[in-house]
Amino acid sequence: MSFHAHDVTWTAQGRPIVDGITVDITPGGLTGLLGPNGSGKSTFLRLLAGLLRPQGGAVLLDGHDLGRLPRRDVARRLAVVAQEVSTDVELTVLDVVLLGRVPHRRRLATAAGEEDLTRARRALRRCGLAGLEHRRWSTLSGGERQRVNIARALAQEPSELLLDEPTNHLDIAHQLSLLDLLAATPVTVVTALHDLNLASQYCDRLLLLHEGRLIAAGPPGLVLTEETVERVYGVRAEITTSAAGRPSLRFLSSALTRH
């Protein structure tokens, strides 16, 4: 199993959003995608997910160009949790999670089978949503919706899972339990994150983007240094190393407010 981006480029209105990124995603690991607002994290995730076709370079899944693989085959391997998704359709939580079984169903099967139900319910339990099965989507809080989306992606039973800031809308307890879940799965996870300390604490590997380019890649201790944080975020930070050997950041000042 390999997942690899080779010189991937995406331009919008003549401006490079993702600019020649080459990276190997560690199989089975938890990879954190970091970078300030507008650094190209979401676009890069979409490219990795095959939702955008790179204008240059290629994303390779087991050596195959993602853009040439049939969508359904890709969806059986690779699940995506986008940042904001919403619907006006009246669906129950179980209905939404069962969407994750769509790529696994036989082509003409219009309804979910027992097997699909079992797997969907397992995904709900893993996200701590077991009691919410019959709730309507429209009655859920932002955090519950986020967790239902993650359960939907888990029900897809992917080998690669891509998430765009999944900790948005979650309180700290739910953020930690989500990151525990992501760190524990044997699935290859790539997730965009904003909180550098959480990223440092949980991720096996970090990718730091700045203006569409990959600035640093590697274990948290190598990527999160006082120098790179200041350069990319314009923020001075004091970095200490925890007992577990992971960097811990205390922010001192922001260049955005310092004139």
Place this chain on the structure above:
Amino acid sequence: MTERQRTALAIAGGLLLLVLSIAAASVVGAAGLSPADVLRTVAAHAGLPVAPLSPLDDGIVWELRLPRVLLAVLVGGGLSVCGAVLQALTRNPLADPYLLGISSGASTGAVAVLVLGLGAGAVALSAGAFGGGVLAFCCVLAMIGRAFGSTIRVVLAGVVVSQLFSALTSITVIWAADAQSTRGVTFWLLGSLASASWASVALCAVVATAGILVCWPASPALDAFAFGREVAASLGITPARTELVLFTVTALATAVLVAASGAIGFVGLIVPHAVRALTGGRHHVLLPACALYGGVFLLAADTVARTAFAPREIPVGVLTALIGVPAFALVIRRRKEAPA
């Protein structure tokens, strides 16, 4: 009651209701026929050894009432399924063949064929209606681009295109038709099942069946569209292909139905919303339920339209508009417009 039992009940209830409505609607009317008379006529035409009714009563049942009843069921069911599919694809609760201008374009196409003497058979009319329907839908697409989710843009484009095509229809009618046929065309334009014939029933039956056979297996894809094209794509659906196939099928089905019955509005809007409240939003249940309850709804409406003011009858499209506009208002009020 489990989900599955509720689904089974909704479908079985719909079937039972449909059979009962067909029986009731075949009997209701000025001629004072009994259910036994209707059954006898059907049996006689099926070649069974029963004594037929008098030629007059036989004609009423076999040539007028039965085709009209069956056409109402097919048109109501077909428009409702089209509405449900369009609502899912556009992620817009106000989508329906009538609001999107397809019905209006189809009317123009059918009237052009009729009035300009290009042909008068059910197939020629349907072909004209299909051309007009597709043209109108393309006009709507050109105006909204891919902004399907924007209720305001879709509805405005639909209204404007409907106006354009009804203007074209009026020009065609005034330019080419005499007073007598103008009256007939006008009545048909308002949506009426009065001209039902076995030929139009057969054509609509074929198209409605084919439409269901294409749309129903696409239920998982329609479900996946609930969260937008990108989520659908990440679930292994090819959004562009699904949209192309299903938009074409719904435009074709709408056109054939409109060619047979005129532009009957709001059926495709109200029925899917009402049925969703009963069965939930999953399309593998929603679509067959829409076919059943849509048939029941239009049959009931048409029966009222032809008997309430007897011997005069009102076009059924007028009646569905009277019911549909308050329902439309309700949907608008309930929809929370997403912040831009």
